[in-house]
Amino acid sequence: MNDNPASPRIDPARRRWLQALAAAPVVAGAASAPAPARAAIKTSAHIVIAGSGLGGIAVANRLAGLLDGAKITLVDRKEEHNYQPGYTLVATGVWPVEKVRDRNADFQPAGITWVKDMVAGFDPAANAVVTAGGQRIAYDFLVVATGVQLDFAQIEGMDVGAIGTHGLTSVYPSPQAAQATWAAMQAFTAKGGNAVMTLPATPLKCAGAPLKMSFMLRDRLLKAGTLGASKISFQSALGNVFGVKVVNDNVLERWQALGIDVEFSRKLAAIDIGARRATFVSPEGERQEMPYDFIHVVPPMRAPDAVKNSDLAWQAGPFAAGGWLEVDKSTLQHRRYPNVFGIGDINGTPRGKTAATVKKSAPLVAHNLAEVIAGRQANESFDGYTSCPLITREGSAMLIEFDYEGRLTPSLPMIEPLQDSFFAWLMKVRMLKPAYLAVLKGRV
Amino acid sequence: MYEIWLMLNIVWEIALGLWPLLLAAAVLWGILMLTAWRRAGTRWRAGLPLALGVGVLVMAVAAPLIPGWNRSTLADMGYWVDWANLLAVAAGFGAVAVAFAWPLSAMRQGLAQR
Numbered sequence: 258m259n260d261n262p263a264s265p266r267i268d269p270a271r272r273r274w275l276q277a278l279a280a281a282p283v284v285a286g287a288a289s290a291p292a293p294a295r296a297a298i299k300t301s302a303h304i305v306i307a308g309s310g311l312g313g314i315a316v317a318n319r320l321a322g323l324l325d326g327a328k329i330t331l332v333d334r335k336e337e338h339n340y341q342p343g344y345t346l347v348a349t350g351v352w353p354v355e356k357v358r359d360r361n362a363d364f365q366p367a368g369i370t371w372v373k374d375m376v377a378g379f380d381p382a383a384n385a386v387v388t389a390g391g392q393r394i395a396y397d398f399l400v401v402a403t404g405v406q407l408d409f410a411q412i413e414g415m416d417v418g419a420i421g422t423h424g425l426t427s428v429y430p431s432p433q434a435a436q437a438t439w440a441a442m443q444a445f446t447a448k449g450g451n452a453v454m455t456l457p458a459t460p461l462k463c464a465g466a467p468l469k470m471s472f473m474l475r476d477r478l479l480k481a482g483t484l485g486a487s488k489i490s491f492q493s494a495l496g497n498v499f500g501v502k503v504v505n506d507n508v509l510e511r512w513q514a515l516g517i518d519v520e521f522s523r524k525l526a527a528i529d530i531g532a533r534r535a536t537f538v539s540p541e542g543e544r545q546e547m548p549y550d551f552i553h554v555v556p557p558m559r560a561p562d563a564v565k566n567s568d569l570a571w572q573a574g575p576f577a578a579g580g581w582l583e584v585d586k587s588t589l590q591h592r593r594y595p596n597v598f599g600i601g602d603i604n605g606t607p608r609g610k611t612a613a614t615v616k617k618s619a620p621l622v623a624h625n626l627a628e629v630i631a632g633r634q635a636n637e638s639f640d641g642y643t644s645c646p647l648i649t650r651e652g653s654a655m656l657i658e659f660d661y662e663g664r665l666t667p668s669l670p671m672i673e674p675l676q677d678s679f680f681a682w683l684m685k686v687r688m689l690k691p692a693y694l695a696v697l698k699g700r701v
Numbered sequence: 702m703y704e705i706w707l708m709l710n711i712v713w714e715i716a717l718g719l720w721p722l723l724l725a726a727a728v729l730w731g732i733l734m735l736t737a738w739r740r741a742g743t744r745w746r747a748g749l750p751l752a753l754g755v756g757v758l759v760m761a762v763a764a765p766l767i768p769g770w771n772r773s774t775l776a777d778m779g780y781w782v783d784w785a786n787l788l789a790v791a792a793g794f795g796a797v798a799v800a801f802a803w804p805l806s807a808m809r810q811g812l813a814q815r
Binding site (some may be wrong): 650652653672676679680686687692694695700 | 782
């Protein structure tokens with residue numbers, strides 16, 4: 258305590274840091290301890306988790322620590338676990354593809370039942386899910402963690418299998434697509450030419466990825482010495498390129514200085530892969546063809562059919578068209594089925610389809626679900642935290658964090674979100690995958 | 702508090718990925734320390750300045766190289782947070798160098814005393 262009125266005052270942020278530093282040795286001693294501090298809740302409830310991405314497995318690990326005696330069933334056919342935040346690094350030649358490929362089995366908690374099938378339908382009125390193989394699985398509580406559906410079918414002529422050929426690229430579908438994107442980017446930057454980057458009008462997972470790809474393509478052209486012979490144009494189906502205004506304005510300012518042209522309200526409607534021609538449509542229905550040497554296609558995104566066609570989806574409002582899960586944005590509990598929770602990209606919430614959102618919301622979902630299992634109310638609230646380490650060139654990035662309202666919310670008081678930064682780059686390439694693994698294992 | 706817990710977990714996960722290297726380094730360091738400890742005439746205090754000098758030298762050499770190891774450059778240092786992190790990482794390399802140099806330096810001082 259400092260009772261001397263003449264001594265300098267410590268501002269609250271600095272005081273929090275000093276307190277945290279003072280506690281560091283205690284925390285260090287507990288580094289390998291599991292996070293839950295309270296006694297496990299005894300229950301015989303059956304919890305089904307649909308989806309084994311970051312959200313599904315993180316919640317499974319958390320619940321395994323919070324509950325004693327519960328039966329947890331994870332439903333997902335996928336055996337490979339992909340570190341999706343690393344796709345942009347693979348697609349721009351920073352990482353080898355192996356760094357984004359792991360095995361789901363390595364991260365699941367002991368004692369879990371793994372049904373290797375996809376959920377094909379939800380019957381929340383009967384508390385059951387139905388798999389693609391026809392298995393009906395009853396549950397007491399359900400966690401929906403199915404992720405998004407990449408709706409390439411909305412783009413006439415699009416063929417995901419052709420990514421990497423004819424200048425066609427997309428970072429989103431898979432590690433293989435990211436790798437093929439890098440091969441196509443190398444071929445393009447060797448000669449230069451006309452590059453077209455796209456952005457659909459739907460909610461996106463990792464909404465920063467299209468921007469990162471544009472920044473990095475420009476950087477690769479510069480390093481290859483072919484920037485002068487090239488043109489990059491960004492075609493946004495929206496009236497902006499990023500949902501947070503201050504970030505949007507900053508990026509547009511940067512792109513103007515870097516010579517990246519931007520056009521708004523232009524949705525990619527069709528593509529002729531062999532002829533390298535893209536067709537864009539305006540809100541008025543006017544169609545315009547654009548030739549390209551290189552194109553980055555960002556697919557429209559929506560909820561998977563199993564959610565979209567079920568009673569779990571929003572029935573009205575801005576999230577109904579995409580069929581997103583109808584959860585309360587604070588508790589992430591379903592608004593009509595209180596024994597159902599949502600985690601990750603599937604949630605119909607204002608923002609936050611990123612791994613960073615799962616990092617902050619997985620502990621909350623597990624806690625709130627455990628409270629409901631114990632017969633209490635979901636009592637923790639999520640502020641919509643999400644984060645985007647926005648790469649601006651190889652070696653530099655901006656560490657942007659924000660909440661539901663679009664307010665910038667840096668985790669550390671000294672971080673300047675809109676500052677080009679080596680630290681933010683270092684976080685992206687060295688520290689965020691280890692952080693992701695810790696989230697996956699239910700420790701942070 | 703959360704950020705400290707997160708950082709500890711990040712360090713833990715990085716260490717898990719490097720464990721063969723870290724184990725080999727720990728064994729080597731243990732052998733060096735044990736050898737120096739059991740050796741008659743080892744002068745720990747006298748060996749410290751040289752070890753610290755080695756640490757500072759390693760830190761000074763590492764600092765400009767670290768950006769390149771991470772596909773970045775010194776030109777990408779945007780503001781003081783970048784420099785502080787660079788120096789912290791370089792200091793980490795320096796600390797490791799001190800840990801290895803100290804027993805060697807202490808034994809060398811002991812030999813010089815004879």
